Structure formats: C-alpha cells, structure tokens
Amino acid sequence: MNPALLATCILFLTIASAHAQTGLLKVADFETGDLSQLGLQKVQEDSLTIVTSPVRAGKFAARTLLRASDPETNGGQRAEFSDGKKITKIEMEKEYWYGLSIFIPEDFVAPTKSNAVLFQWHTQQGGPSPVLAIRANGQDWLITGNPSPTEKKRTLARMPFEKGRWTDWVVHVRWSAEKKGFWTIWKDGVEVVNERDIITQYPEALGPYAKFGQYHSVGEVPQNIAYFDEYRVAGADGSYEAVAPPHGPKQGAAKAGAPSAPAK
Template identity: 30%
Template sequence: MKKLLGATLLASLCAVGLGSASALSDNSGGTTVAGLQDRTRRAVPRTNTSPDLLEIPEPENSPEFLKLEKSPGWKRLPRQQRSTINFTGGFEGSNFNGWLREICCSHSAAITTSPVREGRFSARMILRRSDGDVQGSKRSELAHYPVAANSEYTYRFSLFLPSDYSYDRSFEILMQMQSFPDSNLGEAWRSPPMMLRTAYGKWFLESRWDSKQVTVNNRPEGNQTWDLGSYAKGRWTDWVIHVKWSHRSDGLLEVWRDGQLVARRVGPNTYNDARGPYFKAGIYKPDWKYNPSFSSTSQRTIYVDAVRIYPGKP
C-alpha cells in the first residue's frame, strides 16, 4: 500500500480546482428526489483527468475479504454477483445480519437505541486513534455484497454526526463503494470508485473511473470531486445515491442530500471490473496510520441507519 502524504486531501481538492459549495452546486431550485432535475440550477464541477492524489487502495487477499468471498450467497464464478440485491439494513433485528464487520475491537461497532432514524435501532461506529489496524489501516466499517457489473442501483442511508464531531483537516471516509480488482489479470486494489468523506467541516464526494481492463498503480483515467458544503451535527443527514454503474459514457450518478440534488454526472463512474462495487459505511481514517500529526482528533463516532440497496431508480 502506498504511503499517504499528510496533506493528501487538500492536495487532491486543489488538483480539481474546488471553490465554495455554492460554486459547485446551487440547489435554490428546490429539486427533490421526486422533483424535476432540470429545475435545479447548479454549476458543473471541474473534472480532473490527471492522476489522483488520494491513494487508499485496500490490501489484497486480507483474511476478512477472503471470509467475505467465501460466505454464503457470494457468487465467485463468474466473478460478479449473479442474483439481484434487494437489501434493507436497518438493524431492526438488533444485530448485524447481512453485514461484514471490518472492526478491531469490541467498542468498534454496536447496536444502539439512540439516536435512531427509523424503527428502534441503529448502528454506532467508533474509531479511535489507538485502535489496531484492520486490513492495513485505521477503520471501523460495515460492508455488504457487490452488485453486478453495469447494473443500475439506488442506495439509501442516513448518517448522524454527534455534537462532539470536531473539526479536523484530516479526512475520514464515512461511506464508500469499493470494487474488487480483477486479480486474475494481475490487478491490485485501488481507491474506491465512489467515496463520501468529511474534512475541514465539510462533506466531499468523489467519483473515479477507468475504462482500461487493468488500472495500473491506482491511476485511473479520471475523477471528479464535489464540495457539498458544511456538515450538520446533532441530527440525521439522509442520502440517496442513484447509479447506473459503467466505465463507459452511458453511466449516470445522481446524489441527493436531505432531498436536495447535490451532485450529478453523466458518463463513466467506475472501473472496468468483472464485478460491480459493494457498499460500505462507517469510519476509515488513514492519516491516523500514515501521518498522525496531520490530524487533531483522537476519536470519531458516527451512527448509521435506514440502509436500503435496491435495483433501479429512486
């Protein structure tokens, strides 16, 4: 795994020429999930086709991922999900059924009754600077199965940042869509094709894509980053992501936050892999391993609830 530079996120954001949130996405048109998208006035974010500076590939052949691949329902031959995923992960069974937990410790993931977005339970995820490594870095995450390549899916989920979620220039990824490399072709792990992260008191969304059959040295053909503005603390933030996964020009990505369209892209949005991406939620903070002095925090806590993954449009 490549070593992260301390100012990784800042350099990455500068590379794509980000300005303020209002310069990237003007939602004054009031577009909602059910509304007309052409009513939303927004500037088109710049696209970066140079090598991305955010390099966070997953370690290959880790025990947890081998466990995931061998678990019931995982279709290994051919290397993509054959069955359609229609998943509700609201933790209402007071358990983590349907999830793979990528955690180090007993405090890392727990079912809780407060706060909850719907029903009676949610998942509390905790990551401490002193936690041991999981898959080579600092993480406390939940993962679900991959969808089929070139499929169309909607992902709904809610995240709660508590009032003590303090400002930090060092980023953490709170949701990502990771993708298995085609290891039979010699391909190594790469940064996720989609990630939602916080840094500098804001939300950032990034999409990465590559039409080549093998992505070399974690350098995709292109990526795009959206500055989504300040995050709210002490309340739930509802996310809806609609994706037509494709490494070609027929791809589509649409993202709503609290009912407002905040990002949209027509064109490629993933890697040229045999299997489609898989959903992950929780906390991943690589600076605590690779450049700990860049971060001013020692613990992150978030809550996850109301997860739904289903084929088609919202």
C-alpha cells in the same frame, strides 16, 4: 399452526412482499437488534455496536467508534459495515439505488489534513481509492469520484457539514467501465450531484460493493463516533422513495443549473 409461528410467518411474507414491490435487494436497518445484516470490519468489540439512540427510524441504529489507538485492519484504521458480493451482488451496466442515513455528533472532529470516508463504493479487485465516496473534511461534506484507472480522483461536490442531526443520502447510479454510466446524489432530498455519460467503475466483472462507517486516521483527536441507520439497496425498478428512510425528506427539485435525473 401455533399462533405465534403464524404471526411470524405473516410478518415475514409481508416484509418480503414489500421488498419485492419496491425492487429492494438489501435492507440493513438494524431492527434485528444485532450486527448480522452486513459484513464487519473492526478491531475492537465495541468498534461496531447497536444502540437505541439516536435512531433514524425504528428502534435501533448502529454506532461506529474509531480510536486513535486502534490498529489498522485491511489497510487502514476503520470501523465499517461491508455489503460485499456474498451479501448483495452488484452487476455492471445496470442501475442501482442506495439509501443511508448518517448522524454526526457535535464532538465529531473531521480530519483536516485528509478526510473521513463515511460511505463508499469500492472496487471488487482493489484500486487506489473508492470509485465513489461521501466524506467529511474539516467543516465540509465532500463527495469524490475516482472510477477510472486513467483519471485522477476529483471532487464532485462540497457542502457545509452539519452535526447533531441525521443526514439522509440517496444515490442513483449505473455502474459502467465505459462512458455509459451516471450517478445522481441527493442530500436530504436536494440534488447535489448529477453526471451522465461517464465512467463510474473500473473494468471488472462485477460492480463495486458498498461500505459505510468510519475509515480515516483519528490522529488529531483521541476518538470519533458516528451513527448509521436505514441502509437500503434497490435495482433498476427501485426509486428514491424505495431507499429513502421512512418519513424522511421527499425528493426535491434539481439543483439550479444541474441536468435532470437520468431516465430509467
């Protein structure tokens, strides 16, 4: 066999083996050097691009650019990556782990009248809001939940918004239309949300699909840029370590007063 081809095969098998051992279902770390790993929602050629700086790990990351002049697509102004059911099938009544790193530049202006959705989980058939979302609002990170058609959207956590550095998010969730679900969320290794025995998804055939990027109005400024890297999804046999970025913060102790993470 050609030595170059042999080396490529060995690398592929090594990566596949590592994914299997950690329960990984999807990795979008942009190390392919292009936008091929996920679905795209954009209106301009430069809405979504690959960059070599800043990066959370490896050689590449993704840049999202949203302008005030951008027309709407799919019901709003957005420059997003989509992990739909044709890419990663998410089932109801099962546990999943998600990891994503977000870099917000110093000149990013988060909306004050609404908020910028940066990481969200959306129903398959549509709903009034993402069932779970990590947002930027004014000077704060804002985490919201709206998984039930009979309940209003509510705030799960609010914390100071940091710019000029990577923020690492890990989410452990069981998607359920009954009060059998849970979600636990860590920011930079620190638990910031932990709820169990709750509804986490609309009563649909499949669980929600993940999206990340920028989804918000940019009317207050000419444009906003945000960077994303190290997106990972694992099943019930995954772990915090499986989806967290390489060399990122370790899973810390639970926040004071919060229940421990749900047992697998």
